[in-house]
Amino acid sequence: MNLRDTSKLLYQLKLxxxxxxxxxxxxTGFSITRYELMLFLRESGPCSQTVLQTQLQIDSAAVTRHLKILEEEQYVTRERNQDNQREVFVKVTEKAKSALAHCEAEHERAQANPFPLSETEERTLLALLTKLVK
Structure with missing residues (x-):
């Protein structure tokens, strides 16, 4: 693949x-990052902001910004670790769990698929993008 083809590919990925x-x-009413943050917390339980940063592969400032917004909307709570005051634990709230369940139910009810791809194509694309990120 020449540089022009690579450029076209990257631009199409961006679009x-x-x-x-x-x-x-x-x-959903949520940014994809905030949605993924809440899903991770729902699935894994309370964890530190450092764990969120590592799992979602975003910098600490971005995690803090997203959590501030989610906390203001009462979707997460943050508490300092009593044993290590520098560490902050994040927990998803019942309001977030309810909002996530609502999004999932709406998606199932509408059978909404925003991708013009088959399920097989979606799985293949996910595998390829995951490979690119690693």
Whole structure:
């Protein structure tokens, strides 16, 4: 693949990302990062901001910004570790669990698929993108 083809591929990925994240935010009311944060917390339970940063592969400042917004909306709570005051534990609230369940139910009810791809194509794309990120 020459440089021009690589450039085209990367640009198409950028455009696809913009379009799909906009559709996701319109459907759920959450940014994809905040949604993933809440899902991770729901699935794993309370954890430190450092764990969130590592799991979601975003910098600490971004984690803090997202958590501040989620905390203001009462989707998460943050508490300092009593044994180590520098460490902050984050926990998803019942309001967040309810909002996530609502999003999932709406998605199931509408059988909404924002991707113009088959399930097999979606799995293949996910595998390829995961490979690129690693």
């Amino acid at each position: 696809a990302n913009q379009k799909m994240t906009t559709l996701f935010e319109q459907d």
